[in-house]
Amino acid sequence: MSFLEVAGICVEEAGKSVLNDISFTQQEFQNIAITGETGSGKSTLLKTIAGLVQPTAGQVRFENRRVIGPVDKLVPGHPGITYLSQHFELPHSLRVEQVLRYANTLTDEGADMLYDICRVTHLLPRKTNQLSGGERQRIAMARLLSTSPKLLLLDEPFSNLDTAHKDVLKSVIRDIGEELDITCTLISHDPHDTLSWADEILVLKAGQLVQVGTPEQVYRHPVDEYTAALFGSYNRLSSVSTRNFSQLLGLNPDGKNILVRPERLKLVADGNKALSGVVNSTGFFGSFYEVEVQLQDDVVKIRTTERHYQKGDKVHVSLSPEDVWFV
Numbered sequence: 653m654s655f656l657e658v659a660g661i662c663v664e665e666a667g668k669s670v671l672n673d674i675s676f677t678q679q680e681f682q683n684i685a686i687t688g689e690t691g692s693g694k695s696t697l698l699k700t701i702a703g704l705v706q707p708t709a710g711q712v713r714f715e716n717r718r719v720i721g722p723v724d725k726l727v728p729g730h731p732g733i734t735y736l737s738q739h740f741e742l743p744h745s746l747r748v749e750q751v752l753r754y755a756n757t758l759t760d761e762g763a764d765m766l767y768d769i770c771r772v773t774h775l776l777p778r779k780t781n782q783l784s785g786g787e788r789q790r791i792a793m794a795r796l797l798s799t800s801p802k803l804l805l806l807d808e809p810f811s812n813l814d815t816a817h818k819d820v821l822k823s824v825i826r827d828i829g830e831e832l833d834i835t836c837t838l839i840s841h842d843p844h845d846t847l848s849w850a851d852e853i854l855v856l857k858a859g860q861l862v863q864v865g866t867p868e869q870v871y872r873h874p875v876d877e878y879t880a881a882l883f884g885s886y887n888r889l890s891s892v893s894t895r896n897f898s899q900l901l902g903l904n905p906d907g908k909n910i911l912v913r914p915e916r917l918k919l920v921a922d923g924n925k926a927l928s929g930v931v932n933s934t935g936f937f938g939s940f941y942e943v944e945v946q947l948q949d950d951v952v953k954i955r956t957t958e959r960h961y962q963k964g965d966k967v968h969v970s971l972s973p974e975d976v977w978f979v
């Protein structure tokens with residue numbers, strides 16, 4: 653039995669297909685991240701799992717019970733699932749401890765532990781209009797978690813947060829899983845938020861699930877350029893560069909093109925097993941330099957920690973067979 657089973661979900665809004673035949677399962681304590689471009693259906697999928705959107709086909713089952721949609725039930729959803737919207741609201745001009753006390757179903761000890769985990773204990777005496785965005789979000793989360801759900805659905809929890817608040821929230825989400833035994837699914841379009849956290853990543857494109865895989869799979873072996881672009885910079889080599897590298901490495905491109913991340917291309921001294929090129933430009937990005945190199949009929953981006961490359965330098969570009977991926 654799966655913890656969560658999403659089977660053949662279709663959703664239509666205003667006569668338009670928003671989700672098309674989405675199926676996947678989630679095990680307890682498995683971190684799932686959902687990503688995709690704006691309008692691809694991420695929020696609609698999370699709301700459907702929470703029972704807030706009625707699917708036109710398919711069903712969501714949680715711990716083997718059907719999650720009921722808004723058409724079938726006055727209070728839709730499932731008591732074990734809670735959803736934090738991007739646009740959550742806190743009651744105005746109440747103290748945080750009042751907001752939390754009204755929602756709380758835990759013992760005093762349990763509530764204290766939850767507030768510590770959510771890093772909101774020091775905010776309890778404050779009024780809700782005296783909080784930063786990150787603090788408001790952690791309070792909204794503590795309020796939802798005080799009803800003891802088993803699955804927490806977070807819609808873009810990191811958007812609009814600065815790095816410091818983001819880091820605190822990441823620790824909170826990790827501790828919620830480890831100390832409260834709550835499984836989490838979240839939406840983010842930032843690979844920095846998803847790659848290091850998720851056990852599995854779901855990629856949505858125009859309402860379709862185009863790839864489900866581990867962070868390594870979606871990053872290294874994306875099904876298409878759309879998916880590659882969601883996880884950072886990449887090079888899709890021209891047919892000529894693909895053929896030249898394939899000949900050097902003894903590979904068969906089979907009509908496809910090489911897709912390679914900029915950090916997997918190497919600038920090497922030996923031109924034997926490499927393609928020749930000329931440096932077009934270099935840029936400084938803090939922990940690395942990005943060098944643009946003109947190959948025979950292609951410009952590629954290469955990441956290096958070496959700072960000495962300059963426009964006009966003649967260079968050699970190499971690629972290991974294990975870093976080659978054809979799309």
Ligand SMILES: Nc1ncnc2c1ncn2[C@@H]1O[C@H](COP(=O)(O)OP(=O)(O)OP(=O)(O)O)[C@@H](O)[C@H]1O
Pocket residue numbers: 665666670688689690691692693694695696697
């Ligand atoms: N209630 C609705 N009525 C009409 N269209 C809707 C409704 N809800 C969603 N849509 C449409 O469905 C598509 C998917 O929306 P959704 O909010 O799920 O995307 P998203 O991937 O979460 O986008 P974003 O990253 O911008 O939040 C969009 O084209 C949106 O305009």
